[in-house]
Amino acid sequence: MFDNRRIGMALAAPAVLFVALAFLLPVAVLLSGSFTLEAGGWGLGRFTDFFAEPLYREVMWRTLRLGAVVTLASAAIGYAVALAIVQAGPSWKGRFVGLFVLPLMISPVARTYAWIVILGRTGILNQAIVGLGLSPEPLRLLFTETAVFIGLVQLFLPLMVLSLVSALENLPADVVPAARVLGAGWLTVFWRVLLPLTREGLVIGGTLVFTGAITAYITPAVLGGSKVLMLETLLYQRVSVANDFVSASVIAVILIVMSVVAHAVLKRASAARGR
Amino acid sequence: MRAAGLTVLFAVLLFLLGPFVVIVAAGLSAGDTLAFPPQGLSLRWVEAVFGMENFRASFLLSLELGVGSTLLALLLGVPAAYGLARYRVPGREALRTVVLTPLIVPGIIVGLALLRHAVVPLDMPVTLALVLAHTVLVVPYAVRVVTASLENLRTDVEEAAVMLGASRLETFFKIVLPNIRNAILAAFILGFVTSFNQVPVSLFLTGPGITTLPIDMLASMEFVYDPSIAALSALMALMSMAIVLVAERLLGLSRYV
Numbered sequence: 001m002f003d004n005r006r007i008g009m010a011l012a013a014p015a016v017l018f019v020a021l022a023f024l025l026p027v028a029v030l031l032s033g034s035f036t037l038e039a040g041g042w043g044l045g046r047f048t049d050f051f052a053e054p055l056y057r058e059v060m061w062r063t064l065r066l067g068a069v070v071t072l073a074s075a076a077i078g079y080a081v082a083l084a085i086v087q088a089g090p091s092w093k094g095r096f097v098g099l100f101v102l103p104l105m106i107s108p109v110a111r112t113y114a115w116i117v118i119l120g121r122t123g124i125l126n127q128a129i130v131g132l133g134l135s136p137e138p139l140r141l142l143f144t145e146t147a148v149f150i151g152l153v154q155l156f157l158p159l160m161v162l163s164l165v166s167a168l169e170n171l172p173a174d175v176v177p178a179a180r181v182l183g184a185g186w187l188t189v190f191w192r193v194l195l196p197l198t199r200e201g202l203v204i205g206g207t208l209v210f211t212g213a214i215t216a217y218i219t220p221a222v223l224g225g226s227k228v229l230m231l232e233t234l235l236y237q238r239v240s241v242a243n244d245f246v247s248a249s250v251i252a253v254i255l256i257v258m259s260v261v262a263h264a265v266l267k268r269a270s271a272a273r274g275r
Numbered sequence: 276m277r278a279a280g281l282t283v284l285f286a287v288l289l290f291l292l293g294p295f296v297v298i299v300a301a302g303l304s305a306g307d308t309l310a311f312p313p314q315g316l317s318l319r320w321v322e323a324v325f326g327m328e329n330f331r332a333s334f335l336l337s338l339e340l341g342v343g344s345t346l347l348a349l350l351l352g353v354p355a356a357y358g359l360a361r362y363r364v365p366g367r368e369a370l371r372t373v374v375l376t377p378l379i380v381p382g383i384i385v386g387l388a389l390l391r392h393a394v395v396p397l398d399m400p401v402t403l404a405l406v407l408a409h410t411v412l413v414v415p416y417a418v419r420v421v422t423a424s425l426e427n428l429r430t431d432v433e434e435a436a437v438m439l440g441a442s443r444l445e446t447f448f449k450i451v452l453p454n455i456r457n458a459i460l461a462a463f464i465l466g467f468v469t470s471f472n473q474v475p476v477s478l479f480l481t482g483p484g485i486t487t488l489p490i491d492m493l494a495s496m497e498f499v500y501d502p503s504i505a506a507l508s509a510l511m512a513l514m515s516m517a518i519v520l521v522a523e524r525l526l527g528l529s530r531y532v
Contacts, residue, residue: 011355018351019376025392114298122310
């Protein structure tokens, strides 16, 4: 650690100034617009107007609901998968973890487009449904909340799995056998031992999945369309279709508040874990 | 229990990776419409994609944007990470938080803010705004990855070098830089992939004529029903996979994700 403050500041200054000018300033100006009133002055009038609109309330509610359901599903699947990975032995573990990192680096557009081929009217799933006689005609699977749900889980599940794997790795190796020897069933082991001991990992994974899901654009845009709007697709639509920058800045504030709150939770969880 | 666990694991991997198999197969179709299973295999649509002028232009823009903004972000981020990790700068945590905030703010807001409050009032060219937006997005990755690497590097070697008469600049280039080289490469790859795949940040900053590849693909989805977008998706997926596999071999990239 060097004491010369001026060198340190000079090194940090370009990045800090850049982020402040190219990012913080324009975003702050954009957000402040939502607290102005049409008659002049400041207030929350634009927010009450926004929430008075039934469609917007529905979109907001759907965004939160999808965020919650996607997070819960990822947690449930994530625990099963992470336990299997941790138990698979050291040489396999690395490979499995790699298989969960890989999809994270692939274009979400490409990842989402695959679901059109799978869920479309003539897609493979509908071929199977009709072929098996489950339904006389193809079902409408695309442009439904279910399609958006499936797409979001596929996009964000790896984040949950990776957080849970690292939480389970830090678990002392003998807690599970010890609990078993003492007569606990698997469900008890999970609820009373594994869940409390991996809580921070769950919170970290959960926050990443939740913020990812509520701020997703590509998945609702491609798999939900204008029928299943989420906050980001609504924001885009308000600007591109109606030039409505007022609603857009209100949605921006809502998204940022949700995102900042989620990250505060994340920060506390990772501080508790000592990372 | 173990068998059950492995069954779940493979089922989930099928759910995560199966769609890639589908998209690659659909992109290799010989037929005229998007379908899985494909109507015969051929490279017809892969070739077609390479011949499409609009995709070639947007691919080039994405490539330039990815390389340019990541280099710019490293130029800003590496000194910042070093300065904040090694010098007693007042308000260190606050400064680091400022540099990392772009991670918290949804990209679509960054794009909208730049459009409304930089491009329009300052008459800024959209391409410059795109570079700014993507650089803002990549700076946190550069700072985070390089900081993590600096924290693992012992400081006494640097202190010894300075005490033995090396200048600060010499110390950085001869002692520190060789040690954090892999982290910088990993940050470059992570930054490039992030920028290249990015959609929300660029949504409001692109339009007909100036557009990035993922946004061009999104826009084309609405009226293209042949396998060309599937072929393009498959190519993009394979490109990312190749980059990631090489990076994993050379640098152990998954440590930094």
